[in-house]
Amino acid sequence: MDKLVRPIPKTPPNRKALLFLFLFCGVISFIIWLGTQKKDIKKDSFSWMKPFRISYLVNQVNRDTNRGTQEVLEKIRQKLAVNTGLYGIVVYRLEDKVWYGINEDVEFKGASILKVPIMSAASQAGFDKMYGEYSGKQLVFAMGKYSDNEAAKTIIDSFGEKEIQSIIDDMGMDHTLFLQNTTTPLDVVEMWKDIYKKPEIWEYFQDSIFEDRIAPSLNPNIQLIHKVGTDEGVWADSGIIKCQMTNVKCQIQPYILVILNKDTKRDEAEKTVPEIAEIIVNYEAEYARQKLPPPASPEGKLK
Numbered sequence: 001m002d003k004l005v006r007p008i009p010k011t012p013p014n015r016k017a018l019l020f021l022f023l024f025c026g027v028i029s030f031i032i033w034l035g036t037q038k039k040d041i042k043k044d045s046f047s048w049m050k051p052f053r054i055s056y057l058v059n060q061v062n063r064d065t066n067r068g069t070q071e072v073l074e075k076i077r078q079k080l081a082v083n084t085g086l087y088g089i090v091v092y093r094l095e096d097k098v099w100y101g102i103n104e105d106v107e108f109k110g111a112s113i114l115k116v117p118i119m120s121a122a123s124q125a126g127f128d129k130m131y132g133e134y135s136g137k138q139l140v141f142a143m144g145k146y147s148d149n150e151a152a153k154t155i156i157d158s159f160g161e162k163e164i165q166s167i168i169d170d171m172g173m174d175h176t177l178f179l180q181n182t183t184t185p186l187d188v189v190e191m192w193k194d195i196y197k198k199p200e201i202w203e204y205f206q207d208s209i210f211e212d213r214i215a216p217s218l219n220p221n222i223q224l225i226h227k228v229g230t231d232e233g234v235w236a237d238s239g240i241i242k243c244q245m246t247n248v249k250c251q252i253q254p255y256i257l258v259i260l261n262k263d264t265k266r267d268e269a270e271k272t273v274p275e276i277a278e279i280i281v282n283y284e285a286e287y288a289r290q291k292l293p294p295p296a297s298p299e300g301k302l303k
Contacts, residue, residue: 062097062098062099063098063099063100064093064098064099064100065100068283068287069100069283072100072279072280072283073100073101073102075279076089076102076276076279076280077102079272079275079276079279080102080272080276083264083268083269083272084263084264084265084268085233085261085262085263085264085265085268085269086103086106086108086261086262086263087102087103087259087260087261087264087272087276088101088102088103088104088106088108088184088185088258088259088260088261089101089102089103089104089185089258089259089260089276089280090104090185090186090188090189090256090257090258091255091256091257091258091280091284092189092192092193092255092256092258093253093254093255093284094193094196094240094242094253094254094255094256095253095254096253099186099189101185101186101258103185104184104185104186105175105184105185105186106184106185107175107182107183107184108182108183108184108185108234108236108260108261108262109181109182109183109229109231109233109234109262110176110181110182110183110188110229110260111181111229111230111231111234111236112147112227112228112229112230112231113183113188113191113227113228113229113236113238113260114168114176114178114181114183114229115143115147115152115227116191116192116195116205116227117164117167117168117171117173117178117191118143118152118155118156118159118164119140119143119144119155119201119204120167120171120194120195120198120201121155121159121163121164121167122136122139122140122155123136123140123198123200123201124167125159127140131154131155131158132154134151134154136155138151139151139154139155140201140204141204143155143204144204144205144206144208144227145204145207145208145209146208146209147208147209147210147227147228147230161178161179164178165177165178165179168191171190171191171194172187172190172193172194173187173188173190173191174187174190175187183260184260185258185260188238188258188260189256189258192225192238192239192240192256192258193256195225195240196240196254196256202225205225205226205227205239206223206224206225206226208226208227208228210228210230210237211224212270212274213228213235213236213237213259213273213274213277214226214237214239214241214257214259214273214274214277214281216274216277216278217274217277217278217280217281217282218241218281220244221243221244221249221250222241222242222243222244222250222252223240223241223242223243223244223245224239224240224241225239225240225242226238226239226240227239229260233261233262233263233264234260234261234262234264235261235264235266235269235270235273236259236260236261236273237257237259237273237277238256238257238258238259238260239256239257240254240255240256241254241255241256241257241281241284242254242255251288251289252284252285252288253284253287253288253291255284257277257280257281259273259276259277261273
């Protein structure tokens with residue numbers, strides 16, 4: 001007669017042990033991931049440690065959406081459609097605090113445009129500060145007028161890359177990485193908004209040997225405070241456009257113009273960048289004329 005075999009009761013699962021195992025695996029996975037990120041610290045010392053950044057979508061409330069502006073942007077888009085590479089363009093009116101643009105939050109190579117924060121760092125330290133045999137004033141002059149790379153390296157070596165990135169962050173350039181030399185058109189606007197508050201250094205951004213991009217569109221009554229960027233596939237310019245301080249005939253409102261690009265052909269860019277600048281300069285001049293109040297009646301002829 002066969003023996004009656006009682007079934008072995010199943011042990012109920014230990015839910016606490018399962019939860020602990022799940023959490024333990026999660027922690028180990030995070031540590032492994034963090035270790036892989038640390039390998040890139042030297043290449044990008046600041047990006048992985050940066051706090052969460054708010055999307056550029058918050059800026060949409062300040063975008064100029066009037067019909068004339070949209071027609072100008074469409075005209076520029078048509079011009080860019082037959083060009084090689086990608087362009088990022090922003091116009092920011094300093095008085096109205098409104099802007100318009102194309103590819104405004106796309107990442108581009110800053111090239112020598114990112115010498116501006118280096119120049120600002122030297123300015124804040126004082127132009128009389130010596131860096132070996134050169135003063136801060138001499139180095140800033142060399143960077144502004146000639147885009148001198150050795151002058152920039154001297155300032156960077158003195159301050160350190162981390163401090164330059166800190167200055168960039170203080171300017172509000174939340175999507176700019178100094179070590180990677182990357183920025184966006186809207187970040188470059190933030191940079192020039194900061195420089196606009198520092199008229200004591202404007203002279204170093206004028207009359208450089210690179211007055212072949214935005215400058216040809218401007219008449220002598222207009223002041224251009226700017227910095228160009230040139231590299232492989234890059235032929236860019238950006239800066240502040242305003243009336244000369246002593247010229248009463250100029251009636252434009254001050255604005256920032258940023259023209260960045262990448263993967264371009266130099267011969268195309270040399271033609272396209274000045275053409276884009278001319279379209280915008282002419283439109284902004286017309287915009288300012290439409291906003292001006294009517295001229296006062298001549299004295300003695302008031303009605």
